[in-house]
Amino acid sequence: MSNAYATTDQLVSAESNIYDRGLDTAIALSVVGFMLGFVTLVNLVPPGASGSTLTTAFGTLLAVVVGAVGITSLASYANVVPVTSQRVRGVGLGLVVSTLALTAFATALPVTMATLLGIMLLAEALAITAAGVSSRLELVDAEPNMSAGLLSGGALGVIGLVMGAAVGGALTGFGSRLWLGGAAVAGVGLFLLTILPREDLGSTLPTAIVVGALGLTIVTGTIGVGWQWNPQTLSGGFTGGAVIPVFLLSGMLLSAWSAAKCRAGFGARGREYGAFLVINLNAFLMVAVMATIVVFVTVKGAGYAVHGLTVGALTALVLLTPALLVAVKFARTPAGTNDWNSGARQLFRVLPLAAVGALAAMFASVLVTGSPLRYVYDYTVQVNRQGKTLDTAVAVTPDTTIGTLLLTALAMVLAVAFFRSFGSLRKVGVQSERARLIRRAVPTVVLVFVMLSTLFLVLGPAPFGLPLGGTLGFAAVVGGAVAASGLVVYPLAGVLTSDEPTLADSAQREAPLFTLGVFGGLGLLLATLLLQPVAGINPQVGPVNLVPVIALGAAVASLALVALTTVAKRSSEETITRRVLAEERRLGLVGAAGFTALLGLHVAVTSTSFTVLGVSVANKGSISWPMVMEAYIPLGAEPGGIMPAIIGTVWLVIGATLFAVPLGVGAAVFLTEYAEQGRFTAVVETATNALWSTPSIVFGLFGAAFLIPRLGGDESLLTGMLVLGFMLLPLVLITSRESIKAVPDEYRDASAALGVTQWETIKSVVLPAAMPGVITGVILGVGRIAGETAPLILVLGSTLNAKAGVNVIDGFQFVSEPPFIVNDALMTASASLPTQVWAVIAAGVSGSPQMGWATAFILLMVVLTFYAVGIMARTYFRRKLNYE
Amino acid sequence: MTDDITTKKGKSVSSRDRVDGATYAVVTIALTLAVTIFAFLFLPAIALPMLLAFVFVTAVGWVTYQAEVARILTLIATVLTVLTVGFITFFLFARALPAFLDHGLDLLLVPEQDNGESRWFFWLESVLPSDSTFWNPLSGAYSLIPMIWGTVVVTIIAGAVAGPLGLFGALFISEVASDRLREIIKPGVEILAGIPSIVYGFIGFQVLNGFIQTNFLDDGASFLIAGLVVGVMALPTVVSVGEDALSSVPQSMGDGSVAMGATEWQTMKSISIPAAFSGISAAVILGLGRAIGETMAVAAIMASGTQFADPLFDIFHANTTLTSLIATQYGSASESTVEVLFVAGVMLFVIVASMSIVAQYIERRMQRKLKGQQ
Structure with missing residues (x-):
């Protein structure tokens, strides 16, 4: 909350005595017990475990605890994450002590897990009683109230009722009504015992009785490992394997609360500590559940999902480039706060860089030595309803082929990223007359090229029977490519031949050449490149393919510019010059990335691979990921993958977004900017909120009743898109409305004061300001609908083992009668990730659970990626808004 | 112009x-x-x-x-x-x-008895074992009563999980956690909401159903597992809406309490929670709405069963709910069955939409109250 709690720090850092230390250990023991309860509940360690199994389990636990506490205390000692609270320190120490004691116990005595858990409960009961009694006898310093309060009394009374009923029922049977008596006695007894005595006894004795009773039941074997209770009336029953962990979970929660109360000396502060401990344990539980789900699905599905994944080492290196840049940026981020000075913290900044560097070195070593990096494992497939184990491996091969899609996309992303960090070089340096002339000429030439391309596109490469493509087009491509290379070399030559005294000065003087060279060269080469496929040519000079060679040369030249400016910047002292040189360097990086992208684009549009120095760029890259890139292979040795489902999900998401986003944003603009705020907007808002919480299956029913009869009468991809779009619509509307509302009215007023019309204000002031919120909302919403299943199985069906993906782009056809455009791909059912998982379930014994896990894993990763990106975008925009 | x-x-x-x-x-x-x-x-x-x-x-x-x-x-x-x-x-x-x-109120009645008349449904009556067939499209028995009961049981269990845990979670995020911890936990809860329901369903189908067979001597699917899973799924809704409600309590109210010497927990217990109480109940209502409408997890865990549990509170029994009935039966249903499924859809739509509207009303009233306009 606020600074009003500053005193809490002083309180908790007071020196602790033996009573405090003991209770800290008791709290720690209950936390350990709570965790062990889960461990036994999920049968990670069965309750009946004993001997070496038990010793191993506790050894592992000890290692984990000692490691975690050790690292934390090291961090605290090094002042990275200072831990000042004596309570936290005490609990940390207690964790180590109690796990040590438990491990010793498990090694020394011939006990089972269940008995040990029972002993833990008994120890807790003893510790709490001792604490309560010593406080009552005024042996320690505490401030108990007169009573533990009705809230605690009520809670313990309910626990007493349940226990009394169970014990009474077990002794007399549930047939007679005697168990009611037992329940009443125990409930009322515990209630009175809680509220009547002073708080120190009232909040310890009843808990100690409950926890002790639970412990005794386990230790004496009344409820042992093999215990079963199967009431005739129920279709299920209870076993020791389930009941003992539940006992432990509830008992430990209770004793943790009680011990925490004692530790803080009862009274208001004791209650606070107790309540906070329970709240913290609950939060820990939620995070643990989430982590368990994700980890579990990963463990179950990842092996199958990445079977046969091979990547060429060079491709892997290309993939690493963005990570490398991000790591560099992270390491360079200046320290923002004052306490950002210790060496340990700086270490954390460079750790990612070191990790990426190590990975890159590993891939490079594969390239150098030529021996692949393989991780060999096996996975299980389902053949004739039987599991069959296959060997597979994840490998990095010394393959030097790079796929065009990957290269172009990554290079483009990098180019855009560099361009965004590039500011401007306008009005820097001196522009020569010749440069000005060329600057004017470049756009004209590009325009001519574009017109030529359009001509060829419309009339074909040989219009009116004239072989223009092979002649005029050829000449244009060669000329354009050569001119582009000239443009890129121009700044390099200009700087090197300049007669300024230093390199830095000449680089600053020739700044106009930099922009001209990089942007002009990029534009001209792009226009040239696009002329090739429409003119049907691919100029070769001898064995050399002209355009990619020039693109490569231009990339190298741009890198040379980078090197040149870096050298110049090192030698320069003047701030302005250094700034200009930094800008020029960024420009050089834009050029390098951009020309690399053009190289990839060339190979993509001409389908001719390009090889230089053993590295080749080809349309078919060296990534092979069967699960994602192949369809199901019936009766094959390998199971293939789920490519159709992935493509289906991609199209569903695209279609839904295209439908919902314009509609939602438009409606939000109208409701917030144009409409009178009143009853109508309130009703629409309520309706959209109601629509948002409408069960997804209802959307499926709606799609089946409304859309399917109107869209071909059968399950189809288009219906799926629209139904998901309907689901996405309310979220887009709600978030867009919120972010438009959040734009301050001052913006609108200022714009209006400048005489700008309402629509212009909305377009250029309100929407740009609201865009971050809208984008975040859309990303999160898309994450939700990407995993949506229920409506899809009504409107899209569920296909197991689809053998081909839908081809929407090639599916468009023009016909002469209404509706003039048809797309069969959109009108047929398709596989999708969520329905594929459902199909595995619905197939029963003939479904392959391994493939189901793998599909679920991929689906989870897709959805979580959307969420992670959405949340990161929100954090990024919020920080930007707050600090800039 | x-x-x-x-x-x-x-x-x-x-x-x-x-x-x-x-x-x-x-x-x-x-x-x-x-x-x-x-x-x-x-x-x-x-x-x-x-x-x-x-x-x-x-x-x-x-x-x-x-x-x-x-x-x-x-x-x-x-x-x-x-x-x-x-x-x-x-x-x-x-x-x-x-x-x-066609069926009128038959959909909500216990189907035909010996005398050929359909009976009004009384809860007490069905505590007694009943042999009548409730759902059999072939013989024209269309009673949605067992499915409604299934929905009710699953929702109750889910509410018992999501309600208290969600309230504690909301308290943790809005009051207890430090800023840095909040930055981690809050997105974590959102991500929990993002895990697709079919993934929960698949885990339930593959793992939890086996777990309950060994540990609770059950024959497979059960209300208990379905309810627990749906409870976890409804948890994020309760946490985030409840957290919004708790954060909308003006800072000055809490500060006033602290100035009087109250501890943080006392402030929470006696100021924040009572002030945000209606918002928290709206959160629970929305969470329950989510639980009622949850389809895939329930359908994957309990795919079949159209009879009443006997006795009614037998949480180890399995039964379809309104949602999973639609999901599992729609593909193979005849035209008249499909119409009955639409009746189930209408019920879901009306119930959940009205819960949402009620929750919105409660939230708005609380906001007005806290802003002091009332």
Whole structure:
């Protein structure tokens, strides 16, 4: 909350005595017990475990605890994450002590897990009683109230009722009504015992009785490992394997609360500590559940999902480039706060860089030595309803082929990223007359090229029977490519031949050449490149393919510019010059990335691979990921993958977004900017909120009743898109409305004061300001609908083992009668990730659970990626808004 | 638009012309759209050409009268959104109507007994074992009562999980956690909400059903597991809405309590929670709505069963719920069964929508109250 709690720090850092230390250990023991309860509940360690199994389990636990506490205390000692609270320190120490004691116990005595858990409960009961009694006898310093309060009394009374009923029922049977008596006695007894005595006894004795009773039941074997209770009336029953962990979970929660109360000396502060401990344990539980789900699905599905994944080492290196840049940026981020000075913290900044560097070195070593990096494992497939184990491996091969899609996309992303960090070089340096002339000429030439391309596109490469493509087009491509290379070399030559005294000065003087060279060269080469496929040519000079060679040369030249400016910047002292040189360097990086992208684009549009120095760029890259890139292979040795489902999900998401986003944003603009705020907007808002919480299956029913009869009468991809779009619509509307509302009215007023019309204000002031919120909302919403299943199985069906993906782009056809455009791909059912998982379930014994896990894993990763990106975008925009 | 607009070339265009042009554009756009919608409703074959005409007219209008066209487009978007809500309501009810007319209240009754009459359903009555078949499309037995009961049981268990845990989670995020911890936990809860329901269902189907067989001597699927899983799924809703409610309690109220010497927990217990109580109950209502509407996890865990549990509170029994009935039966259902399924859909829609509206009403009232306008 606020600074009003500053005193809490002083309180908790007071020196602790033996009573405090003991209770800290008791709290720690209950936390350990709570965790062990889960461990036994999920049968990670069965309750009946004993001997070496038990010793191993506790050894592992000890290692984990000692490691975690050790690292934390090291961090605290090094002042990275200072831990000042004596309570936290005490609990940390207690964790180590109690796990040590438990491990010793498990090694020394011939006990089972269940008995040990029972002993833990008994120890807790003893510790709490001792604490309560010593406080009552005024042996320690505490401030108990007169009573533990009705809230605690009520809670313990309910626990007493349940226990009394169970014990009474077990002794007399549930047939007679005697168990009611037992329940009443125990409930009322515990209630009175809680509220009547002073708080120190009232909040310890009843808990100690409950926890002790639970412990005794386990230790004496009344409820042992093999215990079963199967009431005739129920279709299920209870076993020791389930009941003992539940006992432990509830008992430990209770004793943790009680011990925490004692530790803080009862009274208001004791209650606070107790309540906070329970709240913290609950939060820990939620995070643990989430982590368990994700980890579990990963463990179950990842092996199958990445079977046969091979990547060429060079491709892997290309993939690493963005990570490398991000790591560099992270390491360079200046320290923002004052306490950002210790060496340990700086270490954390460079750790990612070191990790990426190590990975890159590993891939490079594969390239150098030529021996692949393989991780060999096996996975299980389902053949004739039987599991069959296959060997597979994840490998990095010394393959030097790079796929065009990957290269172009990554290079483009990098180019855009560099361009965004590039500011401007306008009005820097001196522009020569010749440069000005060329600057004017470049756009004209590009325009001519574009017109030529359009001509060829419309009339074909040989219009009116004239072989223009092979002649005029050829000449244009060669000329354009050569001119582009000239443009890129121009700044390099200009700087090197300049007669300024230093390199830095000449680089600053020739700044106009930099922009001209990089942007002009990029534009001209792009226009040239696009002329090739429409003119049907691919100029070769001898064995050399002209355009990619020039693109490569231009990339190298741009890198040379980078090197040149870096050298110049090192030698320069003047701030302005250094700034200009930094800008020029960024420009050089834009050029390098951009020309690399053009190289990839060339190979993509001409389908001719390009090889230089053993590295080749080809349309078919060296990534092979069967699960994602192949369809199901019936009766094959390998199971293939789920490519159709992935493509289906991609199209569903695209279609839904295209439908919902314009509609939602438009409606939000109208409701917030144009409409009178009143009853109508309130009703629409309520309706959209109601629509948002409408069960997804209802959307499926709606799609089946409304859309399917109107869209071909059968399950189809288009219906799926629209139904998901309907689901996405309310979220887009709600978030867009919120972010438009959040734009301050001052913006609108200022714009209006400048005489700008309402629509212009909305377009250029309100929407740009609201865009971050809208984008975040859309990303999160898309994450939700990407995993949506229920409506899809009504409107899209569920296909197991689809053998081909839908081809929407090639599916468009023009016909002469209404509706003039048809797309069969959109009108047929398709596989999708969520329905594929459902199909595995619905197939029963003939479904392959391994493939189901793998599909679920991929689906989870897709959805979580959307969420992670959405949340990161929100954090990024919020920080930007707050600090800039 | 009262003055004449002077163009760059010095020619003046009467504002009247412009208004007329804009009006024409707007009217044409609205007309083509209306025709498109009608075409889609009654003559789907020509809907696409009409849609293209609409797009063309809009594009032309956008170039000439951008401001006016933008306005009408946003209005159209609003109207379409409202229409969507209307269509959903209308078509659900329209498809469910035949079943209502055919079966009437039979859908909510215990089916025919010995004397050939269907009986009114009384909860007490069904505590006693009943042998009548509730759901059998082949013999025309359509009673939704067991499914409603299944939904109720699953929702109760889910509420018992999501309610207290969600309240504690909301308290943790809004009051207890340090800023840094909050930055981690809050997105964590959101991600928990993002895990697709089919993934939960798959875990339940593959793992938890086996778990309950060994540990609770059950024969497989059960309300208990379905309820627990749905509870975990509803948890994020409760946490985030409850957290919003707790954070909307003005800081000054808590500060006042602290100034009086109260501890943080006392402040929470006696100030924050009572002040945000209605918001927290709205959170629980929304969470329960989520639990009622949850389909895939329940359908994956409990795929079959159309009879009552005996006794009613037997949480180890398995039964379809309203949602999973639709999901599992729709594909193979005959026309008359489909109509009954639409009745189930209408029930879900009405219940969950009204829960949402109630929750919104409660939230708004609380906001008004906390802002001191009441």
